[in-house]
Amino acid sequence: MLQWVTDGGLETDLLFHHGVDLPEFAAFPLVEDSNGRKLLTDYFVQYAAIAAAAxxxxxxxxxxxRANADWGAKVGYDAAALDRVNQAAVDLVRSTPTDVPLRVSGSIGPRGDGYVAAGTEADEAAEYHAPQINAFAAAGVDVVHAMTMTGPAEAIGIVRAARAAGLPVGISFTVETDGRLPDGTPLSAAVASVDAAAAPDWFGVNCAHPTHVSPGLDGGDWQQRITTFRPNASTLTHEELDAMEILDEGDRPLLRSSTEALLATLPSVTTLGGCCGTDASHVALLWGVQQA
Incomplete structure (x- = not known):
């Protein structure tokens, strides 16, 4: 049963609807600028209103x-600066005006590109992601959420690093149009292998249209582990989306109907929002509420 509203495609919303320049698709530098903080707060407030209405x-x-070492270095952030901005991001989200219960989730992305298969060394991934997770812990985040994971190994490493920091953690995989991860792993096998090596608190799927996720579902008990869904608006492939210079906001009736069909097979999902190409209007549609 749905219980929690989450946000949509932050970066695509900022890029295409607000004209914000995001070098390397990185939104975190906005946290350190007063105009950026206002823009982010205004973005979050929209989802607070949806949650209240729902x-x-x-x-x-x-x-x-994008606030990890490799991507951070590309926009001029060293380890100390990343620690500072990751903690400041938690504080910013925590300050969002809302009258509903709020969970602050520390967002972690893949070390590489979100559409390209990741490495195969879980211990290396744990060491790599630990500084960001430790910054979240220092700032008092409620949960760590690794999104757009492209293979099991990096997910296992992130879970290990979160456990070492004493934090709850969720893992969201992305899938291609055939319901498999970018490295070719079936979604069911990815969940099973991560659960066997380092079980997170929950799993999710993000950055894929519902019609792309459905082929990866087989009705097995493993599906009960999926509690979060954040779909893309578009039915295009990841490769096609990467090449797009305009935003594909998708077929909204199809997004709603296919999400409803998917959720009927995933009754364990409690958290629903959006990903690339979606904004607050898409999330309001999925929740069946009027956007203020």
């Missing part, structure tokens, strides 16, 4: 999907 709680992701 009578649901609110899960907000920190704008830190």
């Amino acid at each position: 009578g649901a709680g609110l899960v907000l992701e920190t704008p830190t999907w």
